[in-house]
Amino acid sequence: MPEELPFPTLAPRSTEVRRTGRRGRASGAAAQAFVPDTEQLVAALAVAERGDTLSHRDAETLLHARGAELDRLLAVAGRMRDAGLAAAGRPGVITYSRKVFIPLTHLCRDRCHYCTFVQSPGKLAAAGKAPFLSPDDVLDVARQGAAMGCKEALFTLGDRPEDRWGAAREWLDEHGYASTIDYLRAMAELVLAETGLLPHLNPGIMYAEEIELLKPVGPSMGMMLETTSERIWLEKGEAHFGSPDKDPALRLSVLENAGRLKVPFTTGLLFGIGENYAERIDGMFAIRDSAERHGHVQEVIIQNFRAKPATAMMGVADLETQEYVAAVAVAKLVLGPGARIQAPPNLTDALELSLLVRAGIDDWGGVSPLTPDHVNPERPWPQIDTLAALTAATGYTLRERLTAHPHYVRDEGEWFDPRVLPALRALADPTGLAVEGRVPAPQRAGASR
Numbered sequence: 001m002p003e004e005l006p007f008p009t010l011a012p013r014s015t016e017v018r019r020t021g022r023r024g025r026a027s028g029a030a031a032q033a034f035v036p037d038t039e040q041l042v043a044a045l046a047v048a049e050r051g052d053t054l055s056h057r058d059a060e061t062l063l064h065a066r067g068a069e070l071d072r073l074l075a076v077a078g079r080m081r082d083a084g085l086a087a088a089g090r091p092g093v094i095t096y097s098r099k100v101f102i103p104l105t106h107l108c109r110d111r112c113h114y115c116t117f118v119q120s121p122g123k124l125a126a127a128g129k130a131p132f133l134s135p136d137d138v139l140d141v142a143r144q145g146a147a148m149g150c151k152e153a154l155f156t157l158g159d160r161p162e163d164r165w166g167a168a169r170e171w172l173d174e175h176g177y178a179s180t181i182d183y184l185r186a187m188a189e190l191v192l193a194e195t196g197l198l199p200h201l202n203p204g205i206m207y208a209e210e211i212e213l214l215k216p217v218g219p220s221m222g223m224m225l226e227t228t229s230e231r232i233w234l235e236k237g238e239a240h241f242g243s244p245d246k247d248p249a250l251r252l253s254v255l256e257n258a259g260r261l262k263v264p265f266t267t268g269l270l271f272g273i274g275e276n277y278a279e280r281i282d283g284m285f286a287i288r289d290s291a292e293r294h295g296h297v298q299e300v301i302i303q304n305f306r307a308k309p310a311t312a313m314m315g316v317a318d319l320e321t322q323e324y325v326a327a328v329a330v331a332k333l334v335l336g337p338g339a340r341i342q343a344p345p346n347l348t349d350a351l352e353l354s355l356l357v358r359a360g361i362d363d364w365g366g367v368s369p370l371t372p373d374h375v376n377p378e379r380p381w382p383q384i385d386t387l388a389a390l391t392a393a394t395g396y397t398l399r400e401r402l403t404a405h406p407h408y409v410r411d412e413g414e415w416f417d418p419r420v421l422p423a424l425r426a427l428a429d430p431t432g433l434a435v436e437g438r439v440p441a442p443q444r445a446g447a448s449r
């Protein structure tokens with residue numbers, strides 16, 4: 001067992017012991033080809049504390065930090081975050097986006113072993129649901145969200161369901177859409193026009209021409225890289241086996257295309273699905289390299305695996321807390337002071353959120369006062385007031401941002417299609433953050449504002 005950290009916030013560790021005692025492998029138990037000794041760990045910490053560039057091996061070594069070494073690692077990462085926020089002109093500010101979640105379809109052609117979002121057409125039909133949300137359903141949620149001051153419409157959906165399910169293909173044909181992406185574009189355009197909410201588009205794999213199709217209807221897009229481990233995709237029994245869209249090379253090409261096409265892009269890594277530490281670092285370096293090439297990676301989500309009932313991975317242990325915060329801190333150090341590091345606030349127990357702040361996060365991502373987290377329905381988002389209080393208790397201030405991060409909003413430049421600019425400008429303050437309390441207004445021609 002790793003040594004206990006001297007943090008008052010670790011009381012829920014008894015829960016972790018129980019989790020790792022469940023049947024199945026522990027998330028941290030993926031084979032490690034390299035396990036550093038204390039001397040190597042201390043040497044890697046010294047590199048980080050001097051502010052020198054971490055090698056791949058340094059970063060991998062630091063993932064092993066626990067106890068007092070983890071304490072030192074968090075301190076370095078936290079200082080880098082603070083310097084980055086000061087350079088960005090918002091010292092001490094941790095951001096979030098007030099959003100509604102629009103699950104356009106729960107159908108998907110993939111079979112990720114941890115997923116509870118995905119459903120079959122039969123299950124949907126038995127529940128009296130169509131393969132896709134109708135335009136009225138979409139607008140209903142968006143309008144309710146806009147009335148509550150949400151500014152982001154997060155479209156999350158399964159990947160290319162029409163390639164697997166006849167019901168999805170038939171629904172699209174009947175309604176006159178060539179593809180799920182085609183329908184997504186239409187719904188994002190509708191929401192933008194009718195509510196002024198800013199669509200963030202998260203449909204999985206997008207080819208270059210699809211990114212171009214979507215850019216005029218959303219100021220930002222996203223796709224979790226999740227992992228660069230081919231092993232997890234290729235080997236039977238691993239989390240991404242049988243999921244064509246989880247080919248790491250394909251996902252990296254999406255990241256590259258989004259950069260070439262100048263789209264403010266959210267990506268991230270999912271830890272605890274069977275990858276080893278070297279693979280975790282590979283993922284961080286891949287994102288850093290793409291971000292350096294194109295400047296488009298607006299935030300990097302570091303997400304911890306949480307086992308969900310009735311999934312193939314229900315018996316796999318959740319990512320252990322110290323392992324997770326070490327990964328967050330190393331991601332901060334690898335990605336640098338200009339990167340925004342996000343951790344979902346609903347996937348860590350409230351008492352432990354302060355550890356994520358210490359580890360260098362500066363964004364909580366999208367939080368909804370209206371809709372549940374459809375991807376992690378068993379883990380409700382904290383109330384925004386609660387999140388503000390928890391953030392304040394760590395010495396930081398919670399501040400609302402838009403779906404595109406501030407420096408893109410300020411720059412505008414090539415980052416946005418002119419068709420999304422009026423809605424974006426209507427909700428942005430001069431710093432590029434959101435005007436808190438402002439309610440979006442319809443953008444269609446002649447709409448009253």
Ligand code: SF4
Pocket residue numbers: 108109110111112115116117118157158159204243245
């Ligand atoms: S691609 Fe997404 S929606 Fe589809 S099975 Fe995997 S996690 Fe679920």
